Structures are given as structure tokens and as C-alpha cells.
Amino acid sequence: MNTKIKTLLEQGQVAGFFAYKRIHGVWYPYLFTKSELDQLEPWQPFKSRYPIAKLLLAKARQNPDQTFGVLVRGCEERALREIFKWNQLDPNRVVMVGQACTEDLAQTCECAKPFPDQLNYGSAPAGVGRQRRVAELEAKADGERMQWWLSHFNRCIRCYGCRDVCPVCFCTICSLEQSDVAPTGKLPPDTSFHLVRAVHMAGRCVDCGLCEEVCPAGIPLRALYKKVNSLVADLFDYRTGADDGRSPFTFLGDESRLPAGLR
Amino acid sequence: MANSFEPKILAFLCNWCSYAGADLAGVSRLQYPPNIRVIRVMCSGTVSPHHLIHAFQKGADGVLVAGCHIGDCHYLKGNYMTLKRITFVEELLRFAGYDPARLHLEWISAAEGIKFAETVRAFTAEIRSMGPAPTFEATPRLALSA
Numbered sequence: 001m002n003t004k005i006k007t008l009l010e011q012g013q014v015a016g017f018f019a020y021k022r023i024h025g026v027w028y029p030y031l032f033t034k035s036e037l038d039q040l041e042p043w044q045p046f047k048s049r050y051p052i053a054k055l056l057l058a059k060a061r062q063n064p065d066q067t068f069g070v071l072v073r074g075c076e077e078r079a080l081r082e083i084f085k086w087n088q089l090d091p092n093r094v095v096m097v098g099q100a101c102t103e104d105l106a107q108t109c110e111c112a113k114p115f116p117d118q119l120n121y122g123s124a125p126a127g128v129g130r131q132r133r134v135a136e137l138e139a140k141a142d143g144e145r146m147q148w149w150l151s152h153f154n155r156c157i158r159c160y161g162c163r164d165v166c167p168v169c170f171c172t173i174c175s176l177e178q179s180d181v182a183p184t185g186k187l188p189p190d191t192s193f194h195l196v197r198a199v200h201m202a203g204r205c206v207d208c209g210l211c212e213e214v215c216p217a218g219i220p221l222r223a224l225y226k227k228v229n230s231l232v233a234d235l236f237d238y239r240t241g242a243d244d245g246r247s248p249f250t251f252l253g254d255e256s257r258l259p260a261g262l263r
Numbered sequence: 264m265a266n267s268f269e270p271k272i273l274a275f276l277c278n279w280c281s282y283a284g285a286d287l288a289g290v291s292r293l294q295y296p297p298n299i300r301v302i303r304v305m306c307s308g309t310v311s312p313h314h315l316i317h318a319f320q321k322g323a324d325g326v327l328v329a330g331c332h333i334g335d336c337h338y339l340k341g342n343y344m345t346l347k348r349i350t351f352v353e354e355l356l357r358f359a360g361y362d363p364a365r366l367h368l369e370w371i372s373a374a375e376g377i378k379f380a381e382t383v384r385a386f387t388a389e390i391r392s393m394g395p396a397p398t399f400e401a402t403p404r405l406a407l408s409a
Contacts, residue, residue, distance in 0.1 A: 252308075
């Protein structure tokens with residue numbers, strides 16, 4: 001990652017660049033500035049994943065007049081596009097440089113598109129189309145599926161890890177922290193905690209899978225959000241994270257494709 | 264005991280159309296079952312999924328959301344959001360294993376007292392035939408057994 005990123009920093013096109021730095025053999029996200037160019041290492045594929053879009057968003061909010069660069073994977077590119085569409089960041093103030101994921105990372109993540117459209121490093125591995133767990137769940141009877149979900153929601157310790165790591169959870173005030181709608185001091189939290197989060201993920205979730213990775217209770221959140229994504233595609237004909245189109249819940253009005261059978 | 268089941272139905276009515284429609288049904292002396300508990304909201308578009316799912320969790324057997332007809336919204340386009348949201352929540356409830364027929368969206372204008380009474384009658388009958396809603400709350404006990 002040293003040539004292209006170095007050029008961007010040297011020419012002053014970006015004030016800082018979010019890339020990765022190896023510390024004790026592990027890749028960590030790091031904000032490189034012009035004075036640290038010599039610390040940039042040549043790019044090589046690695047498996048560590050971080051909510052780098054979220055780090056960028058936090059930094060960009062503090063410095064609204066500066067342009068930042070970011071090294072993105074496929075999911076992170078989709079996340080940034082959603083952040084642009086939800087008017088949280090100015091697309092002109094972000095320079096994306098893309099890296100492909102490795103074949104086995106794509107398999108582990110069950111990722112449909114493990115590479116960004118803007119691909120600068122690595123070669124694109126094949127995407128994984130199957131949604132194993134969603135299909136398994138849909139095969140269950142309704143009552144059984146509800147018990148399955150409740151048995152998982154039960155383990156929630158309300159750590160907000162899923163929300164905090166989510167690259168598209170950009171709100172500064174979270175409804176899940178409002179004691180009127182999500183009472184505090186109650187464990188496990190109400191079922192609505194997860195389902196409302198799922199509703200908020202409609203037209204936002206980019207299927208990066210970080211929520212499920214960080215969940216200390218191992219709640220299969222990704223199956224829920226994968227379903228959310230396919231519902232958004234079916235009901236509103238919108239592909240979350242796509243370059244074009246508008247996320248159905250970002251605007252009022254009939255410009256959106258309304259569900260069939262208008263009442 | 265099955266025939267002693269009286270459904271509890273929560274109704275979110277928009278201030279400008281449906282609540283006035285309910286009012287008209289009242290002053291017109293139209294009969295409808297007393298199973299609904301009405302919450303007046305300024306726009307059906309303000310009904311958050313928090314409210315809908317929380318209602319089911321607290322034991323509502325059905326939730327009715329009623330607002331102005333498309334194009335008649337006092338806030339011009341608030342009910343487009345209602346339509347998008349309710350459609351989405353219905354499908355999400357289905358995936359969570361909860362019967363989405365317990366959530367009902369209807370457009371009722373201020374002049375449609377008859378439609379209001381009919382909607383409540385039909386929805387109450389439907390919920391009555393479906394029986395009491397299953398518990399939709401995660402309890403620690405289930406966690407131990409799972």
C-alpha cells in the first residue's frame with residue numbers, strides 16, 4: 001500500500017489516510033499522515049477486519065473541512081456508500097482505495113462481494129451466493145422459528161457491541177438507549193431491542209458481519225440482517241451498498257418504489 | 264375457556280384522519296367491539312417499530328395502525344413512510360416467527376366512520392379467531408433450557 005497512498009499523501013490530496021500498520025505482527029488500522037510515509041508497508045493480503053469506515057466517520061466529523069483517504073474492502077466500500085446516501089459524509093471529502101479480500105476470508109464471511117468496485121490491491125475472489133442459515137430458518141415452522149430466535153435473544157447481555165462496531169450505525173443519539181422505548185436494567189433486553197435494530201438496518205446493513213463477530217453471546221445477528229437485506233431488495237427493489245439508487249428509508253414520498261398492492 | 268378470550272388490540276390512530284374517523288363512528292352511534300385501546304398519534308408515520316414490537320411483547324393480541332389515505336396526509340408524505348415501514352415490519356415479524364396478520368394497516372379518513380367501525384369489527388373477529396398471541400418475550404429461563 002505504499003505507492004498509491006504515498007502519492008495521495010505527498011500531493012496533499014488527503015490530510016490523512018486510514019490504512020493498516022503492522023504492530024507485533026498484527027495488522028491494526030492506523031491513520032497515516034504525511035510525516036509517517038516511511039512507515040507504510042507494501043500491501044499484502046491479511047484477514048484482520050476492523051470498522052474502518054466508522055473510524056473515518058468519527059475523524060471526518062471532527063474535521064469537516066479535511067479530506068481523508070481510506071483503504072477499503074468490499075463491505076467497507078458499501079458501508080461508505082450508505083453513509084454518503086444517509087448524508088453523513090461528503091463523498092468529495094473521501095478518497096477510497098480498494099483492496100480485495102482473500103479467498104478463504106470470503107468463504108468465512110460468506111460474502112457475496114468480497115472486493116470493492118474500486119479495486120487497487122489484490123485480485124477479486126469469487127463471491128459466495130448462498131445464505132445457508134437464512135434458508136435453514138425459513139424452512140422452520142413459524143412457532144419453531146420464534147422459539148429459535150427467542151432462545152438466542154435470551155443470551156443478550158445488552159453490551160451494545162453490535163451497534164458500536166456497526167459501520168453504518170452512525171446516529172449520535174440511539175433510540176436503543178432511550179429508557180422510554182428500551183427500558184434499562186432489564187436482562188435479557190426486550191425482543192424489540194434486536195428487532196428494532198433490524199428495522200434500523202433496513203437499507204443500511206452492508207453484510208460485513210462484524211456484529212456477529214463481536215457478539216459475546218454469539219447471537220446469530222447476521223442471519224437476521226441478511227434477511228433484512230433480502231427483504232429490502234424484494235420489497236423496495238434496492239440493493240444496499242450499491243453505487244446508485246436511494247435507500248428506501250432515507251426519504252419520504254412516492255419516488256420510492258412502494259410495495260405492490262397499494263391500499 | 265376459549266370462548267372467554269377477549270382480544271386486546273392496540274390502535275394507533277392518526278390525529279387528522281383516523282382519530283376523527285373514530286370520532287365520527289362514535290357520534291354516528293356505530294357499534295364496534297370494545298377491544299381496541301386507542302392511542303392518538305400526530306401522524307401514522309411517527310409510529311416507531313419500537314411501539315409496534317413493544318406492544319406485542321407486552322401482550323397485545325393485535326396492533327392496528329390507521330392513517331390518512333395516500334395523498335391526504337396532513338404532513339404531505341408521512342404515510343408513505345408508514346406504508347414502507349409497516350410492510351417491512353410485517354415481513355420481519357414473519358421471519359421472527361410471529362404471525363404478521365396481527366399487525367394491520369388501514370387508511371381511514373375523517374369521513375369514514377363506517378369504515379372505521381367495519382375495520383375494527385373485522386380485525387377483532389380475525390384476532391379472536393387466531394386466539395391469544397404467543398409470548399414474544401425473551402426470558403432468562405428459556406436461555407437455560409436452550
